[in-house]
Each structure stands twice: as structure tokens, then as C-alpha cells.
Amino acid sequence: MSEASANARQPQEFEKALSGSDTAVANFEVSERSGLEKVQHFLHASPAAVPLIVLVASLLVFAVIIGGRFFSAFSMTLILQQVAIVGFVGAAQTLVILTAGIDLSVGAIMVLSSVVMGQFTFRYGLPAPLAILCGFAVGAACGWLNGFLVARMRLPPFIVTLGTWQIVLAANFLYSANETIRAQEIEAQAPILQFFGQSVRLGSAVFTYGVITMVVLVLILWYVLNHTAWGRHVYAVGDDPEAAELSGVNVSRMLISVYVLAGLICALAGWALIGRIGSVSPTSGQFANIESITAVVIGGVSLFGGRGSILGMLFGALIVGVFSLALRLIGTDPQWTYLLIGTLIIAAVAVDQWIRKVAG
């Protein structure tokens, strides 16, 4: 034994070649990076950077063009209020897209949840907090259905949610008979439904509870996605489900948990929606699915899954909000807003493809 350890200190004859070899740790960097490659790597490492740069640049440009009417604390916080609902739904959408899925039913789940919260209170006379819980249960159930069909039945997410979008929306209209519950009635009988419409004022800045909750939710999700096992598994499942499965991740359970969480967030969005518009309206939120996908894509989250930051989604939503308000203040035809947002979407996906080459 002691003889063996003594021998170990002395390199044996056949090991002598080692002393002459490279001692550096294995490295994938083959050559010096050019400037452009450095940018590419930086963007690959920090996916929220591009939308943040675009957001700041567009704020500056519009601030110069329009001036104080746009670049004021009130206007800036107004944009936050206008994108709050998209921010909530976009958070749900980000989770799903990170798993290489897509959720077309988010807006429908949001509206159905808000209708359940309203109708359970006013039609059946349930206490409002209980009705709100029922709304969350409905959101979770819709999410679970999506997750079950995607994970267990192995159906493509696009098809599954295309179906549930229609089903949930139809259920919403059938159940509500397209009946609006007026703001005044809610205010008088169940003010808690409008909870997220209340606001905190700091000077001329107005932060509604909805805005604050949305930002906090995004920050929590950002932490969870980056610093917890569950969060890393979301990325892993989206990047390569087979590799994730082989590494011991229960992929189908992960997927179901993601869709259920997305459903719950949509229900929260539904509650916040009541705060925003005051009333419970079954026709609202018709385009929330498209708006949330827009925010996610402009935010630099890859539609192929496994890459992107939820903060990027928030920046993406804000970019759309900044463009909408600024162009309206300039007084352009609303169609210009859509045209510019369309251009941004394509530009964002093109940049994403370029960044992906680093990984490829």
C-alpha cells in the first residue's frame, strides 16, 4: 500500500508525456472573438438586453419628439397601467413558451375566470372572496386540461390550445349570456372584485395595485425561473425534453405544472381586469392571446423554447405600450401603431435567429 502511494508521487514511465502537454482546462473557445461575435455572445447570455435597449431608445426618441406631455411621471405610469393586463397574461405565456409550447387560450381563460368571479357573486350570491377563489379554480382547471392534453395525450400545444381557446370562449359566452355586470353594482356590493383598480399616488405618478402586483409577479417568476430547481427544469424541458427526461426530470409532470400555473396567472389577470375596466365584461380580452405572444416575442423569448427572460417579456409589453401611447399623442392613424409593432415582431425574431447561431 505504502509502496503504491510512493509510486503514485513519481510519474510512471508512460505518464512522462503529460508534463509536456497543455495544462489548460477544456475550452470551447477556438479563436479570439470579433466585435460582432462579442455582441452576439453578450445577447445570448442576457436575452432581455435587446428589448431593454429598444425600450429605452424608443422612450428617448418619443420624449424628444413629444416632450413633457409624454415624458412625465403620469404618462409613464399610465403606460404601465395600460400594459398591466398584457403583462399578467404575458407572464403566463412566457412560462408556456419557455417549454417550447404556446398557449392560445390565455385570454379566454382570463375572461372566463373574471366572469366566474362576477357571476358567482351576483347570480348565486356567494361571498366575493369565495367567488374569486372559484375563479382561480376555473383558471387552474383550464390550465390543467391544456397541460394534460399536451403532456399525457402528447398533442401539439398549438392544436390543444387552439381547441381550448374556442371551448373556453364559447363556455364564457354561453354561461354569461354576454351579460355585463356594471361597475356601480360591483362597487356597491362586492368592491373586492375591483381591488386591483385601487392605486397609490406618488406625486403625479399613479401605481394601481394591478400594476404593482404584475411587476412583483414578474420579478418573483424571474427569481423562480433562474434560481430554483423547478425554474431550471422549465428551461431544461423547453431546451431538450429528452435530455431533461434522461437527467431525471419528470417532463410530463413539469409540463402540467407549467400549464396549471399559467391558468392560475390568467385567473389573476381576470381579477385585475375587473379592476381595470370596473365592470365584468365577457367581450373583453379578445386579443389577449395575440398581445401576449407579441410581448413575449418582442421581449426576445425564443419560440423554440428553453431560452429567454421573463423580464424581456415585460420590456416587450412596455415597448408596445410606449408605441401605442406615443403615436396616439403625435396624432397618427392607429394603423401605424400596428404596422410598427408588426415590424418589431419580425425584427425581434430575426435577431433571435441570429443569436441562436451561437448555440448552434
Next chain:
Amino acid sequence: MKKSVLRAALLGVSALGLAAVSAPASAAGVSACLITKTDTNPFFVKMKEGATAKAKELGVDLKSYAGKIDGDSESQVAAIESCIADGAKGILITASDTAGIVPTLKKARDAGMLVIALDTPLEPADAADATFATDNLLAGELIGKWAAATLGDKAKDAKIAFLDLTPSQPTVDVLRDQGFMKGFGIDTKDINKIGDEDDPRIVGHDVTNGNEEGGRQAMENLLQKDPSINVVHTINEPAAAGAYQALKAVGMENNVLIVSVDGGCPGVKNVEAGVIGATSQQYPLQMAALGIEAIKKFADTGEKPSPTEGKTFVDTGVNLVTAKPAPGVESIDVKEGLAKCWG
């Protein structure tokens, strides 16, 4: 698509052949079609209710169709094809695509059917045998007059926000918007176009998609443009409710006059609550009931409905509903409005 048109046309021809053989035997078995933009909007729900009740009363066999969403013209084309194939006597339609639907409706008319446009005129309007609709220009004019009369002397310094429907400026949007200006005393320039006016009292126009969410956002945008707004014209009552929320958020709800068009029950209740100052009420149930009567009459006698005196369409009536009547503007009170409201 082309194939299905052909097939429907063939079916239509054969069905007509059969109908021609069996028609003289009895006037019974008159069938009609109702095609609405959607079957979720309370306005169309009420329309269907009115048509169904009238059809039952007159012994007309009514089949109802609807687009999936507002703007879904494809489903409406398919519905017309089905009606032709079915050998219906007439079609009542609220067209989603007022110009695009015309060629398909022409096929129906060529097949001997009576085509009546409900609520939304076609482009051109004579593509239908008759149009049964609200006088939207008058609806706008009434709320414009009311707002001007209520403000009195202050009307000349008013700051007005226009919350319109969609960027494409559909006819109903233009008529209500320009009608309001006419009633309020604003030079409309080209009365077929929104946005060519230069009256300094106009703060701006924004679009709402006719719902609460859009109404709130549009109001916020225009308030950013000019916070001294004191009159708001809204395309419909959900948009008005949204605008009210935006005004309330900045504590301005008591200084601003909101006017609207529709007369749905939640809207009239908002008039009662003081959210909306006045609204022009329209009568979808009446439109549909009159439409069914016209088809029955056409089936029995071959006579087509003729337009209201002095107008290009059959006016189904409009009333101003307000809790605060203004001098010189005829109106009905909230109680009567609630008795006649829809949705």
C-alpha cells in the same frame, strides 16, 4: 371555397326547382333566414329573439345563423349559401363585410329571395331590397344637440373627445360621429369622413373596439393629449363605461359630459346612475320583427317593403334617453328607456 359555392349553387337550383313545383300548392312553409354578425352580442341576441317571436306568430320557419366573431364574413357567406340551398323566401342580414358580401347576396336575389339588411346598410345600399335600420346620423345628432343644449353658453368653449369604433371607419361609426358634430354645431366638412374637421373644440378621435377596455384606454390617451376635456362622444355604452373609469381614475368624472348610442339595459342603467348623460336608444327587436313581416308579405303577395318617407331605408326609430331633459331636445325618461331596453 369555389367548390362549395358551386355545390351550394347547384343545390340551390335544384331546391328552387322543387320549390317552384310545390309552391303554388300552399302559401304555408314560408321559410326565412336570419344572419347576424355574432350570436354573442346582446344586440343580436335581442334581434334573434324578436325575429323568432314574430316568425312563430306568423308561422314562418326561421333559421338563424351567425358569424363566429364580428368581422367573420366567411361564415356569413356559407350561411347565405345554405339559405339558398334551403329554398328560403328571404334573408335578414347584418353584414360583417358590407361590400364583400354583395356578390353572394346577389345570388340570393337572383334566386328570387327577398334580401333585407338589418341595422347595417350594405355598400351599395341598394344591393339589398330594403334596409331596416336605426337612423344612426339622427342618433348622433340627438346626443350632439342634447350636449350642446345642456352646456348652454359653455358649448362654444367645449373640449370634445370622440371615442369611435375601429380604425377602418365603418359606416355606423361615421354616421354617429358626424351626426354628433352636426347636432352639436360643428362643421363636419365631408360628412362621410371622420377626422377632416378643423374645429378647435375637437381634442381628438381614438378607437375603442366598442368595449370597456378600449373605451378606457382611448379616454386615457385623449386625456393625455388635453386634460381639459369636458364632453365625450362614445360609439356605444360599453365604451362609455370604460371612458368613465378612466375619468374616475383622475377624479374628473363629475366635470365631464358623456353621451352614447345604443340603449342596452346596462347602458340605460348607467344613464340612471349619472355615468352617461344621454344615450340614443335603438330597437333591434323591432328591426327583426318588421323584417320577418316583410318576408311573409313578400311570400304572400310579392310586394317589397318601401323605405320611410324622405329616407333611403326603413327607419326603425330612435329615442334619446336621459334623466336630465334639455330644452328643445325631445327625449324619453329612464323609466321608459328601461322598459324598451335590450340586452
